[in-house]
Amino acid sequence: MSSDTRTATPPPPTDPTRTRRAGRRQQTLACVTLLAPFTALLVAVFLVPVGYAIGLSLFSEDHDGLGFGGGETVFTGLRSYLAVLSDPSFLSGFGAIALYCVIFVPTVVIGALALALLLDSGLIRLRRTAQMLLYLPHAVPGIIAAVIWLYLYTPGLSPVIKLFAEADVTIDFLGLHTVLPSIVNIALWSGLGYNMVIFYAALQALPREVLEAARIDGAGGVRTALLVKVPIIRGSVVMVGMFSLIGALQLFTEPMLMNQATPMVNSRFTLNMYIYDAAFRRNNYGLASAASVILLVVTCALSFAVTRWAGRRERSAK
Amino acid sequence: MPGQRHLVPRQATSGRLVHVPGAALLMVLAMLLTACSASGGSDTVEGGPVRITFWSALRGSQEMVDEYNRTHTKIQVDFEQVPSGDQGGWAKLSNAARAGNAPDVATLEYPQLPGFAIDGVPRDITDLLPDSVRAKILPQAMDLTTFEGRTYAVPVDIEPMVFLYRKDLFTKHGIPVPKTWAEFESSARKLKEAEPASRIASLFTTGGTLAMAGLVWQAGGKWYDTSDETWRISMDDAPTRKVATYWQRLLDDDLVRVEPASSQQWRAHLRSGETAGWLAGAWAAGSMMASTPSGKGKWAIAPFPQWDPSKPSLGTQGGSTFMVTKDSKHPKEAMEFISWLVTSPDALRAKLASGISSAYPAVPDLVPVARKEMDTSYYSGQDIFGLFHKEAELIDPEWKWGPRMVSTISSGDDGLARAGAGSGTILDALREAQQKTLPDLKSLGLSVTTR
Numbered sequence: 188m189s190s191d192t193r194t195a196t197p198p199p200p201t202d203p204t205r206t207r208r209a210g211r212r213q214q215t216l217a218c219v220t221l222l223a224p225f226t227a228l229l230v231a232v233f234l235v236p237v238g239y240a241i242g243l244s245l246f247s248e249d250h251d252g253l254g255f256g257g258g259e260t261v262f263t264g265l266r267s268y269l270a271v272l273s274d275p276s277f278l279s280g281f282g283a284i285a286l287y288c289v290i291f292v293p294t295v296v297i298g299a300l301a302l303a304l305l306l307d308s309g310l311i312r313l314r315r316t317a318q319m320l321l322y323l324p325h326a327v328p329g330i331i332a333a334v335i336w337l338y339l340y341t342p343g344l345s346p347v348i349k350l351f352a353e354a355d356v357t358i359d360f361l362g363l364h365t366v367l368p369s370i371v372n373i374a375l376w377s378g379l380g381y382n383m384v385i386f387y388a389a390l391q392a393l394p395r396e397v398l399e400a401a402r403i404d405g406a407g408g409v410r411t412a413l414l415v416k417v418p419i420i421r422g423s424v425v426m427v428g429m430f431s432l433i434g435a436l437q438l439f440t441e442p443m444l445m446n447q448a449t450p451m452v453n454s455r456f457t458l459n460m461y462i463y464d465a466a467f468r469r470n471n472y473g474l475a476s477a478a479s480v481i482l483l484v485v486t487c488a489l490s491f492a493v494t495r496w497a498g499r500r501e502r503s504a505k
Numbered sequence: 506m507p508g509q510r511h512l513v514p515r516q517a518t519s520g521r522l523v524h525v526p527g528a529a530l531l532m533v534l535a536m537l538l539t540a541c542s543a544s545g546g547s548d549t550v551e552g553g554p555v556r557i558t559f560w561s562a563l564r565g566s567q568e569m570v571d572e573y574n575r576t577h578t579k580i581q582v583d584f585e586q587v588p589s590g591d592q593g594g595w596a597k598l599s600n601a602a603r604a605g606n607a608p609d610v611a612t613l614e615y616p617q618l619p620g621f622a623i624d625g626v627p628r629d630i631t632d633l634l635p636d637s638v639r640a641k642i643l644p645q646a647m648d649l650t651t652f653e654g655r656t657y658a659v660p661v662d663i664e665p666m667v668f669l670y671r672k673d674l675f676t677k678h679g680i681p682v683p684k685t686w687a688e689f690e691s692s693a694r695k696l697k698e699a700e701p702a703s704r705i706a707s708l709f710t711t712g713g714t715l716a717m718a719g720l721v722w723q724a725g726g727k728w729y730d731t732s733d734e735t736w737r738i739s740m741d742d743a744p745t746r747k748v749a750t751y752w753q754r755l756l757d758d759d760l761v762r763v764e765p766a767s768s769q770q771w772r773a774h775l776r777s778g779e780t781a782g783w784l785a786g787a788w789a790a791g792s793m794m795a796s797t798p799s800g801k802g803k804w805a806i807a808p809f810p811q812w813d814p815s816k817p818s819l820g821t822q823g824g825s826t827f828m829v830t831k832d833s834k835h836p837k838e839a840m841e842f843i844s845w846l847v848t849s850p851d852a853l854r855a856k857l858a859s860g861i862s863s864a865y866p867a868v869p870d871l872v873p874v875a876r877k878e879m880d881t882s883y884y885s886g887q888d889i890f891g892l893f894h895k896e897a898e899l900i901d902p903e904w905k906w907g908p909r910m911v912s913t914i915s916s917g918d919d920g921l922a923r924a925g926a927g928s929g930t931i932l933d934a935l936r937e938a939q940q941k942t943l944p945d946l947k948s949l950g951l952s953v954t955t956r
Contacts, residue, residue: 249950252734254623254908255652263950270948276916276941363928450710450765450922454915455941465945469912470599470624474948 237483240476244268247473267477276455277478283367284457288435291371295378296428302379303386304412318387322380329377333444336373341448361449370452373441378434382427389420425497429490436486439463458482554581555838558608560598562589563661563825565856566612569846572855577845580838582610590614595911602626602830609833610843613826615649616715616910618658619729623908623949627657627828633840634659641848645900646867650826652731652905658826660867661847664786665809665819665896666719669793671781672805672885674700682807686751689810693760696781704762706782707774708752710925712766714917714938715822716784717931720752721745722820722904724812728939729907735952736908740939741932742956747812749932756924756931763925772796784809786823787893791863794883801883808896819899824867850874865893909945916941 244267250258271277302321306314324332339345340360351358360369393416401411417424439459445452446460454468455461458478466475559570559582570584585608588594595617601607602624613621621627634656639647646660668683675682675692678699683689693705709716718728726744730737739745755761762780764771774780775797783789790806797804811817827846829839846852848868856862857878866875876890907913920934929937939955946953 247948247950248624250623251950252952253653253731253736254949254951255619255655255657258623258625258950266950267948270944273947274941274944275937277944363923363926450919451926453919464912464915467596468915469909469945470596470620471909471945471948474945477948 237480240479240483242476243472244476244480263473267473268481270474271477271481274474276453277458277461280455280458280461284436284438286367287371287438287457288432290368291374291378291435292428292431294371295375295382295431296424298375299379299382299427300386300417300424302383303390304416306383306387307390307416308408308412310408318384321383324376325378325381327377329440330444332377333373333441336369336441337444337448340369340445361445361451363451366445366449366451370438370441370445374435374438378431382431385423385427386420389423390416393419421497421501425493429493432489432493433486436482436489554579555835556581556583557610557833557835557839557842558583558585559610559842560585560587560608561612562587562594563612563856565859565862568855568859569852572851573842573845576851580842582842590617591911599624599626602832605832607830607832609830609835609839611828611830612661613658613828615660615821615824615826616718616906616914618650618826618828619652619906619908620910621828622652622657623951625831628831628833628836629655629657630659630829630836630840631656633829633836635840635844638844638848641868641870643867643869643897643900645897645902646824648902649904649906653734658828659843659847660824660826662788662824662864663867663897663900664788664821664823664865665893665900666723666784666786666822667789667892667896668807668809669783669785669789669804670705670807671778671800671803673803674703674778674781683810684808685814686810686812690751690755690760693755694758697760700778700781702779703781704760704779706761706784707766707771707780708756708761708763708921708925708931709766710763710922711768711918713921714914714935716766717748717752717917717921717935719786719820719822720748720784722901723809723818724748725818725901725903727903727905729905731905735954736946737954737956738907738939738943738946739956740913740935745935746932749930749935753924753931765922776800778803786821787865787889787896788823788863790884790889791861791879794861794863802885805884805887806889806892808892817899818901819896820904821900824864854878863889863893865890865897869894869897907942907946908949908951909942912945913938913942 245262245264246260247263247267248258249261249263306318327335339347342348342359342361345360348358348360359365397415397419398411401415406415437459438457442452442456443460443463446454446456454464459482462475462478462482465471465478554577557580559566561584567584567586570582574581587597598607598611598613599621607626613627618627631654638659639656642660643663646663647656649663650656650658650660670682674680674696678695680692680695680699681688683692689705696703696705721728721744724744724747726742726748728738728740728742728745730739741749752761756763762774764774764780771780775783775793776799783793793800793804809819827843829836829843833839848871850871853866853871853874857875861879863875863879866872872890872894876888879890881887881889917934917938920929920937921931923929924931924934943953943955
């Protein structure tokens with residue numbers, strides 16, 4: 188966005204070649220020092236586990252015939268991958284996640300953006316209090332939030348359902364078609380406030396002269412928001428959208444808990460739940476690893492696609 | 506369902522210990538001792554007894570172990586209470602086996618045994634199991650723990666299915682106790698007519714696949730067939746379709762109540778009479794006494810309804826086995842302990858002293874012991890063990906469980922829940938369970954075909 192921070196003037200050179208070489212060495216040192224912690228963490232918590240998972244997915248237990256008496260670990264090639272891809276429950280997990288993304292990502296991005304624009308426009312009084320109240324749900328750990336929501340969703344316990352029932356409205360939050368929106372709702376509460384803070388921070392950094400120019404040109408509040416503010420903070424919007432997408436692909440906590448409460452959320456409802464179920468309930472580590480690798484590839488591909496698409500939009504906009 | 510009888514009143518036990526300083530001191534000493542033996546690196550003290558470890562979720566296990574340790578000197582057993590299978594017990598056991606610290610002896614239920622055997626957790630005990638013990642066990646139970654002629658576990662109880670029903674309601678309205686499935690349906694209609702709030706039985710969602718398996722088993726179905734050295738899977742064979750269509754009709758005509766087994770909701774219905782019957786393994790008799798004390802004198806147990814009374818047949822629901830693990834350093838001693846657990850009247854008495862149990866022993870010789878210990882006034886003095894004994898003879902020996910039943914059961918239960926909510930059918934649920942099980946078996950490299 189702004190490049191003026193980077194153009195600090197260098198000190199006047201004394202001996203050009205020596206300082207350049209020393210400078211380069213210093214630069215390399217700085218690079219290494221600054222990158223080392225990140226690289227170490229990347230290797231330890233990402234590359235090594237990914238490599239291990241790929242290994243587990245290619246080498247797995249093999250059996251003959253009925254398989255009694257134990258098997259041996261051999262190279263099984265793509266067998267686990269073929270098994271995962273032919274598993275209807277994995278594919279339906281994909282379906283559930285796709286639907287969840289389609290509902291959740293636009294809702295959370297647009298919702299958070301709308302809240303941030305409202306706060307920024309000064310229409311809301313007690314701005315700090317509002318900001319804190321909106322951010323508060325994010326401070327509640329996901330599992331706790333899910334427990335609270337589950338209480339509100341369960342017939343016989345929920346005061347909400349009771350209230351509706353008194354008005355003669357039967358409402359089933361855990362039904363066949365309502366259960367996904369119910370999960371989206373849980374995720375929204377924690378997601379909205381957090382993303383709103385990101386948008387709000389970006390809006391605060393907007394150059395005031397641009398907004399002034401818009402006002403002088405006769406643009407109203409809504410018009411300024413949609414045609415001036417939003418395009419300028421597009422970078423944040425893309426980032427929030429992408430993070431929400433990646434988070435959505437890894438949906439686990441909320442449905443895992445709801446699995447205990449309603450048969451409409453089965454034990455392989457989302458991709459991450461499928462992986463957990465394969466590894467720890469079906470004791471099939473090859474299958475779990477193959478599914479994990481597939482999820483990783485899909486996540487990377489989607490992130491790449493979103494970045495490329497946003498980049499192209501930006502270039503064509505210019 | 507079976508999980509229910511595994512609930513152990515642990516808190517009560519430890520709570521009692523706290524109040525007795527002597528016992529607390531002993532416990533500390535015992536802990537110190539086990540800590541010492543563990544840090545010693547060897548579990549055999551020179552000249553001392555062989556120590557073996559035992560994991561179980563079965564109620565009464567601690568009492569049985571105490572009795573064993575009291576009466577035996579050469580082998581001493583360290584017992585650890587583990588969660589019941591679906592509460593994490595299976596995962597705990599397979600993870601321990603993966604990590605190489607599985608116990609010497611562990612409890613498995615019949616449906617889970619093939620899966621564990623394929624994963625190489627239990628030891629092949631064909632040559633270890635004394636013939637004298639083998640001969641005492643009901644052959645149908647032995648068949649369920651034997652694959653390709655090799656035995657992997659020793660049955661402790663086998664649970665023929667029976668029909669528990671509210672005798673008072675049936676008598677009051679002159680409803681006949683059904684002997685066949687056709688009569689079961691007409692009795693169901695009569696009951697609903699006479700008591701509009703009441704239903705003859707439940708179609709279970711959670712726990713429903715195992716109950717359905719027992720029904721299919723009786724009808725002569727074979728979800729898994731291993732006769733050709735390959736897993737032939739068919740969860741929609743002709744007998745399964747017959748059973749599923751029958752239950753679908755009961756469901757569609759609102760003659761059975763849809764509810765999860767072992768749930769609060771279901772128990773409340775049993776108490777109120779809104780659910781007036783229960784189709785389950787023999788163990789259910791004891792479970793009913795413990796969980797529904799107010800039903801005393803109201804309930805009775807009938808033989809399971811038959812498809813063809815001239816050719817009676819039966820399936821089971823529930824039941825457990827003991828296995829020696831492959832990693833065990835003392836397989837012989839482990840086997841000795843298991844033989845005692847399964848065949849000794851002392852073991853059974855110790856178990857029954859810990860609480861009500863109507864589990865039907867896999868060793869028929871023990872039935873008189875169980876019968877003597879059981880106070881059947883709840884069932885108006887009915888000779889329930891005599892009934893179980895007759896029913897156990899009818900168990901069809903052809904049934905085999907599959908290699909990944911945990912997965913099959915949970916998928917089937919999900920489908921049954923949807924069928925109960927009006928989306929899809931019972932048969933769809935079973936077909937889907939098969940579809941969702943196949944990838945697991947294929948990825949294990951097993952030879953699999955569907956018929």
